[in-house]
Structures are given as structure tokens and as C-alpha cells.
Amino acid sequence: MRPEPERFKKRAPRRRAQALVEFALALPLLLLLVFGIIEFGRFMQTWLALENGARFGVRYAVTGAYNPDYCDEADAIYGLGDEDLADGKVDCKVPPRRDWNGDGKVTSEDDRLAEEMTNRLQDWARLPSIRDAALAGAMGIAAAFDDFTIAQDYFGYLSHPFGSFSTQYRGNPNRTGYFAISVCSSRHYDDGSPRFGFLTAERLDSQYHSYLPVCIEMDENGNIIRYMDDPGGPGDRVRVTLTYRHALITPLPNVAALWTPGASAWWDGLLISAQREGIVEKFRVSRVTGLAGAIGMAATFTPTPSETPTSTSTLTPTDTPTSTPTRTNTPTPTRTPTPRPDCSLLQNIGPEGLAFQNLSSGGYVLESQLQNTGPYLIQFSGAALNWNGNWHNQMQGPRPGHIFNWYANNNNNTKIFDPSDTGTYPFAHTFVNPSNQNLGALGSTWFKWVYGSPNPGQNTFTFWITPYVNSYPVVGPGTPTPRMSVTPVSVESQNFYWSGEFNGTIYYNIVPPTPVPTLACAMNVTGLMGPNIQPTPIISGLNFSLRARVEGNQGSGKWDQNVRYVYFFVYDSAGNLVHYFKDTSPIYCLFGDSKGNCTTRRVGVDTWWQGASSRPGQVIQNGTYTVAILARNNDTRQKSSLIVTTLVLQAPTPTPTFTRTITRTPTITRTPTRTYTPAPPTATRTVTPTRTITPTPTITRTPTRTPSPTNTVRPTATRTPTPCLTPPDMGGCG
Numbered sequence: 001m002r003p004e005p006e007r008f009k010k011r012a013p014r015r016r017a018q019a020l021v022e023f024a025l026a027l028p029l030l031l032l033l034v035f036g037i038i039e040f041g042r043f044m045q046t047w048l049a050l051e052n053g054a055r056f057g058v059r060y061a062v063t064g065a066y067n068p069d070y071c072d073e074a075d076a077i078y079g080l081g082d083e084d085l086a087d088g089k090v091d092c093k094v095p096p097r098r099d100w101n102g103d104g105k106v107t108s109e110d111d112r113l114a115e116e117m118t119n120r121l122q123d124w125a126r127l128p129s130i131r132d133a134a135l136a137g138a139m140g141i142a143a144a145f146d147d148f149t150i151a152q153d154y155f156g157y158l159s160h161p162f163g164s165f166s167t168q169y170r171g172n173p174n175r176t177g178y179f180a181i182s183v184c185s186s187r188h189y190d191d192g193s194p195r196f197g198f199l200t201a202e203r204l205d206s207q208y209h210s211y212l213p214v215c216i217e218m219d220e221n222g223n224i225i226r227y228m229d230d231p232g233g234p235g236d237r238v239r240v241t242l243t244y245r246h247a248l249i250t251p252l253p254n255v256a257a258l259w260t261p262g263a264s265a266w267w268d269g270l271l272i273s274a275q276r277e278g279i280v281e282k283f284r285v286s287r288v289t290g291l292a293g294a295i296g297m298a299a300t301f302t303p304t305p306s307e308t309p310t311s312t313s314t315l316t317p318t319d320t321p322t323s324t325p326t327r328t329n330t331p332t333p334t335r336t337p338t339p340r341p342d343c344s345l346l347q348n349i350g351p352e353g354l355a356f357q358n359l360s361s362g363g364y365v366l367e368s369q370l371q372n373t374g375p376y377l378i379q380f381s382g383a384a385l386n387w388n389g390n391w392h393n394q395m396q397g398p399r400p401g402h403i404f405n406w407y408a409n410n411n412n413n414t415k416i417f418d419p420s421d422t423g424t425y426p427f428a429h430t431f432v433n434p435s436n437q438n439l440g441a442l443g444s445t446w447f448k449w450v451y452g453s454p455n456p457g458q459n460t461f462t463f464w465i466t467p468y469v470n471s472y473p474v475v476g477p478g479t480p481t482p483r484m485s486v487t488p489v490s491v492e493s494q495n496f497y498w499s500g501e502f503n504g505t506i507y508y509n510i511v512p513p514t515p516v517p518t519l520a521c522a523m524n525v526t527g528l529m530g531p532n533i534q535p536t537p538i539i540s541g542l543n544f545s546l547r548a549r550v551e552g553n554q555g556s557g558k559w560d561q562n563v564r565y566v567y568f569f570v571y572d573s574a575g576n577l578v579h580y581f582k583d584t585s586p587i588y589c590l591f592g593d594s595k596g597n598c599t600t601r602r603v604g605v606d607t608w609w610q611g612a613s614s615r616p617g618q619v620i621q622n623g624t625y626t627v628a629i630l631a632r633n634n635d636t637r638q639k640s641s642l643i644v645t646t647l648v649l650q651a652p653t654p655t656p657t658f659t660r661t662i663t664r665t666p667t668i669t670r671t672p673t674r675t676y677t678p679a680p681p682t683a684t685r686t687v688t689p690t691r692t693i694t695p696t697p698t699i700t701r702t703p704t705r706t707p708s709p710t711n712t713v714r715p716t717a718t719r720t721p722t723p724c725l726t727p728p729d730m731g732g733c734g
Helices: 018-061 070-079 081-087 108-137 154-159 290-301 308-318 323-330 653-676 680-684 695-701
Strands: 177-183 195-198 215-218 224-227 237-253 266-280 346-348 365-372 377-387 404-408 415-417 427-430 444-453 502-513 517-526 532-540 543-551 563-571 577-583 607-611 616-619 623-633 639-650
Touching: 018 108, 018 177, 018 237, 018 377, 018 444, 018 653, 070 108, 070 154, 081 108, 108 154, 108 177, 108 290, 154 177, 154 266, 154 290, 177 215, 266 377, 532 623, 532 639, 543 563, 543 639, 577 616
Parallel strands: 577 607
Antiparallel strands: 177 237, 195 215, 215 224, 237 266, 346 365, 365 444, 377 427, 377 502, 404 415, 404 444, 502 517, 532 543, 563 577, 563 623, 607 616, 623 639
């Protein structure tokens, strides 16, 4: 055998944990690589989400669209709730052709104010709408939207603009999860000076670097007015910026902590920002054309040639015929074959020709809104009024003091003519030496009949009352209020007078220039009717209900239309209120409706309601009930009607009362008394086998078999020992 060479016998000495040391040295780099890949992926996802959100936001911003749900907040910010609701809708649109400046006239200035208020409301509502669109695009970011100590409170920021830089409502950009949005535009004033813009480095505030970008509003001299976002108008450039502090999962040292007191030693987040710009579309007419203005300005260079003076020189020879100036004067008389003006120049522009004043304004005035559409002066010369005497509340009478005082125009106390007070209809007056009687060309005014105004010597009167509904009939003066079996209900003030039952006449003169005689005119005015209620009981056995068909304006033929709500009040025979319910949608029923059919209730089983099915009252019983039905229509000047009807419930006696006779079944407990029958067999327990027990249940079923157990006594006879006579060897017992 050949010996192994020496070199093969020597081996290098082994070093313990060498692989572990190498792995430990490589592990940090490996972890940094792995976490770096993950971190970079998270960062890219966040950055792309912000970029997409900014793109969504600016695409929405340039359309000029807005979410009407934010109009309530816009109304509250600018205090324009009544103006926005003037057309019956909260939609950030103030209607034109109203006297918004309070000068008693409807002019182009009022239309300009309406447009300005509309633009202001819509621009504010656009800002949170743009934020919603941006958030829809920036899906996937882990921002602390609901924690305003971290994220921006955008509604608070928009509702509280500041004159100097403030960190209030802007969150904390140093904490992870911080999110903020900024919307700014290049909007200018009408004179072309900048109005909005971003805070630039030249105006660097102490906190600007943390909260960038910041939008500011400036005056004509470039001074900061307030810090406020702006979505821009047509033709303006708008920029949407999203800022977010992205949380890091990779532990990286924060070098800035070396010179920043209180800073974390680890880098926990990264501030990311994304922005997009766009040009706002022509979604409305703009006062400053913005980028499109250069095209509009180019047209002004065309008049510069001196051809226009030559055209005027050609017109100078035409001045010689005097016929042309006379033709310009002829159009005024050519409106009518006679020189007398037309009475139709005075128009009634109100929603009703004659309407009751709202309670918030006093509620003691009948008024008509008038517009002079012509170029002539109009003078009011007299008025008349008649009323048929109807009052549409069958439970309660009207408020006393229904006395007419005077005629007025825009202000209730600005008198046109003050005659002697009267409470008798009809009445008419000719204005003798009136004041405030003139209505200028193209002007507008209110013509008012003022009643029972709160002045010395007169009772305070209003056409509105708060109906009493907690018992029937109404409790008179000095009578104690009955004890309520249900929670008392309070109904808002109602007007049971209908302006359609008042007929007025306004006398006026149209005063043209002196060559044309004055024209005496008369305008008949009246209003709209109130709700007409027709109750229909629905009774079938135990089930019953009651439907109220309501005609919003009596005589219109439109049932269950133009109705704001219907109240139902039910009183027992003692006059106590046992049920009430407010129905706000057709069909109008005592217990509401389901799929167009009145919901029924059962006598003796179901209960009355105290405003809703969730608040049950006492059990419904047979009897005669008084039902009061109150309906209010949805006119601009709302009117009400209250009727009283009778509901008789005579349901058959409920069948559940017969179940009491079925309780006689416990009397069958007499069968246990028949256990006396087993008593005789007790003496023969050792003799009778258990088999004899089986017949006993059948015996208890019929009393006639009770003697049969006596037959079982016969086996007790001693005849049974007779088998013992056999010999023992044969198996006997001897």
C-alpha cells in the first residue's frame, strides 16, 4: 500500500463562527437593500397617489362645478342664507330681479348684486368640492384625515381666514399622517392688479417652509389682506397642491437632530408634495377675461384708422334735412294711437297679486309688489279692499284687533295715506294730500294695507296665530287646562286667512310730459286660496284609518300637491288629546302610509301615537272621537286650514274574549279525583299482577267502567290453593 503524501495530511486550521461573522456583516446591507426596495415602492405608491389626487382636483377645479351640499356652509360664512333661499332652494344661486340694495327699486344694480352674491357663494362651495375630488384620486394614502391635531382642518381653515399667518386649522406637518390641500388662482381685480397668489420667497414667514404652499389675497398695492384659498374665475390659472408626510418603515438616522433641539434621532417621515395647474373654463361670464383678454383687446386696434372721422363728415350733410330729428321724437307717441299712456305700464310682479306679510316681518300687513315698466311717473291716488269674512280654523277664532290703520309703501310705517281706522268691509279711500305716493320711471315698490300696527291707541294685531290643539274644544279664559294623557304638542304659527278671499283695488295716475294728458288707472289685486281638506274614514272590521285628501290651493284641482305638511289630532269623548301625527308626504293618513295605502290599526289591539309609532299611547277602544286635521300649503306666503270631523269606531267585540271560556279546561282536573278507583286494589298489591294496572287508564276515561275494578277482587278467593292437592312427588305443594 502506497503511503499518503504528507501534504494531504495537513489541513488549514478551522476558525469558529466565521460564516456567522460574514453573515452579520452582510445582513445590514441586505436588510437595507430589502427595506430600501420596500420603502421605495411605498414612496412611489404615495407619490403617484398624490399626483393623481392633484390631477383629479385641478380637472374638477377648471370646470367651475361645485357640490350644492356645501351651500349651507357657504350661506353661513357670508350670512346670505335668506338671499340664497329666496327662490325656495339652497343652491348657491341668488335670484335676480329683486330689490337687493333696499332702495325700493329693481334695477340692473340689483341684478349685479345678485350675480356677485351668487359668485361668492359658488366660489366658496367649489373649494371643499375640489378637495373631495382630490381625495377621490389620492386613494391609498394613510393620512390622519379625522385627527385635526395632525391633518389640516380644511373647513375650519376656510371658515376662519386670517390677516396674518397662523398655524390654526392647518395641522402639524412634523407628524406622520399630515395632509393638507391648497387651492390658489391668479385672479385679478377689475383694474388688473393681482388679487390672489402664492406666498413667495420674498414674503417668507417664519412657518412658511413647513406649510407650503400658502395662498394669499392681496389688495391693489400688493399688501396681504388675508390668507385664503381661491378657486379662480373663468380664464384664471388655478393650482391645486397636495402635501402629505409619508411614514417611513426603514430606521434611518436623522442628521438634523444634531442641531435641532427636541428632534427625533430617527427619520420617521418624508414630506411629499404634488401640484397641478389648469386654466378655468368659461363656466360663467367673467368681468376680467384673463388669458382670453389678449384676443379681445386686439379688436380695439381696428378703430385706429381715420376712416371713422370721415364717416362722421359724411353724416354732416345729412343734418340739413330736419326731418330726421323729428323722426326720433315720433316713436314715443306711436306706442298708442292716442297720446294717452297705457295702464299696463304698472305691473304686479309679486308671487301673488295680494299677499300676507310673513310673521318674521310683523305679519299684520297685506301687500302687493309693483313695478313701473314705463318712462312716466306714476302717482297712487286711492285704494279699496273687500273680504268675504272667511276664517279657516274650526277650532279657534281669529286674533282680536282686526282693524285697518293706514296705507304704506316699502316700509310699514312709511305712510302714503292715514285715514280713520276701520274694521268694516268693504272700505275705500281717496288719497287727499298724500305723501310718498310717487313711483318713478322703472321703479318698484310695495303697496301695503297696514292693520292693527303696534302703535299707541291700537291693539297689537297679526294675521298669524299659534293654534291650540292640546284639548277639544279650546280651553276658555279662566278655565284650567285639562291634565294631558299624552305629551303636549306645540305647532308653529299659522295663517288661517287666505289672501285669495281678499280683493283689493289700487288707483293710480300715469303722468306723462305735459303735452299728453294724465291717465287714470285701476289695478285689481287678489291672492291665492289655501288648502282644501277632505277627510275619508277607512273602516273594515277591527281595522281602521283615516285619509285626508288635500288640495294645496282650493279650486286648483291638484290633490295632494303643493302641500307642506298635514297634522292629525284625535280627541276622545271627554276632549282629551289621545293621538297626534305629522305627515309630510302624500298620501296623508292618520297613521301614515305604506306604498300609497293608508296604514291601518286594530281596535282593542293597537295603540294611538304620540307623534310617531315609536312613541305609543293608550290602546285604541271603541267610541266616538273628534279628529282635527291641520294642513299647510307650500306657497311662498304659506296658508293653512284646520277642519274638525268625527270618527266613530264600532268594531265588533274582539274574539280574544272567548278565550276566557276556554279556561274551563282546568276544571277537567276532576279526573285526578277518580284516583279513588285504585284504592280497592291496594289491598291486593301482593296478589294481583302489575298487568291489571294497564286497564285502569281506560277505565278512567269513562265513568261507567268504574265497577269493573270491583271484579278484580274475585281473584282474592282462596280457591287458588286447590292445585296443592297433587302429591309432592308429582310437583305438588303438599
